[in-house]
Amino acid sequence: MAGTVLYKKGPHWTRYSGITNGPDNGYRKFIRAAHHLTKYQISESNLMQLVRAIAWARHHHLLATTRTLPKPVDSERQLASMLKLDDARLEKALEDCDAATRAAIAEAENALPDIKWMTTDSEIDTLTIQTPAFENVRDAIHLALSNTKKQKNQRGRKAKPYQLDLSRACLKVWQEHCEPKTAKRLDFCREAFDAAGMPLGDKSLEALLSEAKRGRIK
Known part of the structure; x- marks a missing residue:
């Protein structure tokens, strides 16, 4: 499969370049x-x-x-690779992948009919945060991969x-x-x-x- 597994190179710049101040x-x-x-x-x-x-x-x-942003083929390659990871490595891949791939997964999570949540402790403060269970994350990755393949063949404006x-x-x-x-x-x-x-x-x-x-x- 063509494309690059960007998360293997460490945190991608699109995830950690900071929020641009607006006017x-x-x-x-x-x-x-x-x-x-x-x-x-x-x-x-x-x-x-x-x-x-x-x-x-x-x-x-x-x-x-x-x-210059990663190409759709890079997202496709990364999503396919993520499906082969165990929970710990998948969590790290989600942190380090480029913003477009992470957004595609979040978009797929929004489309899932039901999500199970797991509670984790925040590393920044004493609050606990809820994140989708890994089984749902993998469902979302499957859906994101399917969507990415379909989008390659679509014409016209893409949201x-x-x-x-x-x-x-x-x-x-x-x-x-x-x-x-x-x-x-x-x-x-x-x-x-x-x-x-x-x-x-x-x-x-x-x-x-x-x-x-x-x-x-x-």
Whole structure:
């Protein structure tokens, strides 16, 4: 199989290059718009969650447009390799693989009908964190591998994982505070994408939101 197993070379730069700071004016504009469009119903925690999602999407968008990223064939090779690993080596591979491969696995996890969670202790603080059980991780890797193979044969615009992640974050917050299907929902999402440096036309944004809704919004 062609491609490179990047995680064997240590942590990939796309995972550990840091979050790119966005323009302060863009974030302030989004915060003002979010308050206005939700009629000041949005909570502070949800607002900060969205700002972090915007920063993350902006970071990956800048990476995708300024540096040479791994090719889909590299993701395919890595996903196939991961299926042969035991739990400990799989956990390390998930930490070290490139961002696109990790995002493809996360995207597949969103599409799984049911997930078992396991609790682990955080190395940073005293909190415990929940992560999908390894059996579900392998199910997600199988699905991500299948999706990656299918995408090689698709034509036209392909939604990027970080765009879908931002779309889901927007939809989740909007549904908590507003009616799901209102005209202002598109305006709300557009403000987030503009703040992330990814302006999209109405049709492209609607298509992206529709694709995001097909996965599970957590």
